[in-house]
Amino acid sequence: MNNMMIGRYLPLDSxxxxxxxxxxxxxxxxxxxxxxFDAGFLGYGILGLFVILLLILSKLKFSQILKAxxxxxxxxxxxxxxNLFFIQRGNIVFQFWIIKIYDQAIIQTLYIFIRLVLxxxxxxxxxxxxxxxxxxLGLEHLLSPFKKIGFPTHxxxxxxxxALRFIPTLLEETQRIMKAQASRGVEFSExxxxxxxxxxxSLIIPLFISAFQRAEDxxxxxxxxxxxxxxxxxxxxxxxxxxxxxxxxxxVLLVTGTLITLSLI
Amino acid sequence: xxxxxxxxxxxxxxxxxxxxxxxxxxxxxxxxxxxxALIGHTGSGKSTLIQHINALLLPTAGEVNIExxxxxxxxxxxxxxxxxxxxxxxxxxxxxxxxxxxILKDVIFGPKNFGATEEEATSIAKEVLxxxxxxxxxxxxxxxxxxxxxxRRVAIAGILAMEPEILVLDEPTAGLDPQGAKDMLDLxxxxxxxxxxxxxxxxxxxxxLSYCDEVIVMNKGKVEEHVATSELFEKVDYxxxxxxxxxxxxxxxxxxxxxxFHIDHSIKNLNELAKAIRGEINE
Ligand SMILES: Nc1ncnc2c1ncn2[C@@H]1O[C@H](COP(=O)(O)OP(=O)(O)OP(=O)(O)O)[C@@H](O)[C@H]1O
Ligand SMILES: [Mg+2]
Numbered sequence: 078m079n080n081m082m083i084g085r086y087l088p089l090d091s092x093x094x095x096x097x098x099x100x101x102x103x104x105x106x107x108x109x110x111x112x113x114f115d116a117g118f119l120g121y122g123i124l125g126l127f128v129i130l131l132l133i134l135s136k137l138k139f140s141q142i143l144k145a146x147x148x149x150x151x152x153x154x155x156x157x158x159x160n161l162f163f164i165q166r167g168n169i170v171f172q173f174w175i176i177k178i179y180d181q182a183i184i185q186t187l188y189i190f191i192r193l194v195l196x197x198x199x200x201x202x203x204x205x206x207x208x209x210x211x212x213x214l215g216l217e218h219l220l221s222p223f224k225k226i227g228f229p230t231h232x233x234x235x236x237x238x239x240a241l242r243f244i245p246t247l248l249e250e251t252q253r254i255m256k257a258q259a260s261r262g263v264e265f266s267e268x269x270x271x272x273x274x275x276x277x278x279s280l281i282i283p284l285f286i287s288a289f290q291r292a293e294d295x296x297x298x299x300x301x302x303x304x305x306x307x308x309x310x311x312x313x314x315x316x317x318x319x320x321x322x323x324x325x326x327x328x329v330l331l332v333t334g335t336l337i338t339l340s341l342i
Numbered sequence: 343x344x345x346x347x348x349x350x351x352x353x354x355x356x357x358x359x360x361x362x363x364x365x366x367x368x369x370x371x372x373x374x375x376x377x378x379a380l381i382g383h384t385g386s387g388k389s390t391l392i393q394h395i396n397a398l399l400l401p402t403a404g405e406v407n408i409e410x411x412x413x414x415x416x417x418x419x420x421x422x423x424x425x426x427x428x429x430x431x432x433x434x435x436x437x438x439x440x441x442x443x444x445i446l447k448d449v450i451f452g453p454k455n456f457g458a459t460e461e462e463a464t465s466i467a468k469e470v471l472x473x474x475x476x477x478x479x480x481x482x483x484x485x486x487x488x489x490x491x492x493x494r495r496v497a498i499a500g501i502l503a504m505e506p507e508i509l510v511l512d513e514p515t516a517g518l519d520p521q522g523a524k525d526m527l528d529l530x531x532x533x534x535x536x537x538x539x540x541x542x543x544x545x546x547x548x549x550x551l552s553y554c555d556e557v558i559v560m561n562k563g564k565v566e567e568h569v570a571t572s573e574l575f576e577k578v579d580y581x582x583x584x585x586x587x588x589x590x591x592x593x594x595x596x597x598x599x600x601x602x603f604h605i606d607h608s609i610k611n612l613n614e615l616a617k618a619i620r621g622e623i624n625e
Contacts, residue, residue, distance in 0.1 A: 087359055088359070089359070141358075241516055253433070253438075253525065254438065254439060256393070256433070257436060257438070257439035259398060259438060260396055260398065260431040260432075260501070261439075261451055261452035261455060261500060261504070262423060262426055262427065262452055262456045262504070263455060275456070278441065279441050279451070282441035283438055283439055283440065283441050286438075286486070292619045302602070
């Protein structure tokens with residue numbers, strides 16, 4: 078829990094860190110979509126190289142990305158195995174008892190594996206290089222066109238930034254309560270099913286109570302300062318689109334363009 | 343020897359950009375049966391240190407020895423559970439660990455985890471609850487409808503019910519009313535008098551002076567002093583360099599002495615002080 082990498086901001090000083098959050102969010106969305114174009118292994122090779130380039134530019138270490146992938150590994154493997162056994166197209170390459178494995182299944186499984194790893198890498202790059210508050214600011218800007226049709230842009234952005242703000246607090250709280258209960262003889266990783274359930278209960282209940290308490294305190298603090306979500310507000314922090322942002326966006330579009338072309342031919 | 347630290351280091355989140363070196367070579371020996379205060383500036387590593395005593399944190403280097411159970415970076419003792427029963431740790435603001443429907447159930451949670459039967463646990467629970475000042479009428483009430491101070495008492499009872507040999511308390515009286523704080527400390531003193539080792543993290547020097555035999559001073563991740571309480575409060579300049587206040591009575595004696603009195607620094611209570619002053623005036 079101490080070494081959680083997913084969604085964590087890493088305060089480094091890099092080219093990617095300095096890019097406009099709007100650009101980074103937009104690019105992530107575009108790249109996420111292009112992951113799903115069937116551009117063959119060549120396409121994934123290109124996208125993979127591009128992501129590795131981003132990694133190097135953002136000064137993140139490969140080990141940090143691995144840490145982000147690790148908690149998801151179980152899910153990825155589960156999906157992969159599922160696919161391997163249940164896709165029944167193409168030629169059988171392996172047969173044992175009632176298990177048949179087809180060549181299409183192997184290819185699809187590899188695709189899924191590559192896609193998920195790429196998605197996690199790209200998302201981690203975004204969250205590791207962008208401060209949570211910049212992230213919500215960017216999101217609010219990107220969503221602002223929808224204000225015209227009554228979408229509560231500001232409220233949504235506020236909710237997201239509060240949620241992001243409290244993730245580390247809740248993790249810390251979880252750790253604190255786990256330690257307190259461990260001092261009372263709870264072993265979170267061992268024991269029978271009944272003991273496990275009891276140990277989870279001893280964690281969840283105090284966690285919820287303190288989360289509700291915090292929510293109430295925060296709401297009171299905001300209200301007593303007269304917070305009104307509908308009020309027109311100005312910003313201390315302004316976003317400035319720069320040449321480097323346009324340049325980066327062009328690169329993203331080029332990569333996506335290549336992938337689309339590859340998937341069409 | 344009940345507790346021994348040998349060149350203990352602790353780094354939080356090692357090998358990440360968030361790495362923080364919180365303990366820097368701590369050497370420490372605490373004899374069985376002492377009542378010991380742990381003081382130091384906020385962030386000096388007190389809470390980090392005490393979490394090594396029941397192996398909630400493992401040293402990143404060095405060795406901790408708790409009643410002959412040895413904890414190092416690589417090997418956890420095989421029975422962590424045994425160690426957790428031996429050394430009861432009460433966290434700062436322990437009231438946030440309550441979770442059961444009734445106070446009784448919450449207090450017997452610990453002993454039952456360590457293998458006590460329901461009846462044994464219940465009888466200990468009733469005993470410790472009355473020790474912390476909550477009578478039988480509280481047993482079946484929900485812990486969540488209590489006041490903050492009462493919740494704290496229940497949480498402390500939950501640790502006392504485990505009957506630990508070593509009792510470690512992280513700022514147990516922070517936020518309690520003066521009488522409540524005094525009751526708590528009197529209770530810890532009584533527990534200490536039955537031969538148990540008691541370690542209290544405290545920022546209140548008056549408490550330290552009147553209740554503790556020894557004081558450990560931490561500064562920036564190191565143990566700087568480990569001396570008898572009376573000896574510590576003679577080091578006026580050292581304490582003020584750490585911005586630690588003197589106990590009220592010691593500070594008063596200090597001021598009297600600066601104005602020509604010669605009163606013994608180690609006087610702990612008002613009666614003795616009054617006698618000493620009368621003695622000087624009558625001379
Ligand atoms: N889980 C953690 N991860 C990283 N750093 C931590 C963690 N817990 C504590 N620290 C750091 O270690 C240092 C020592 O913290 P510790 O809690 O031991 O201080 P303390 O002496 O108990 O202070 P206080 O009197 O405020 O309780 C602090 O600088 C703190 O920022
Ligand atoms: Mg502390």
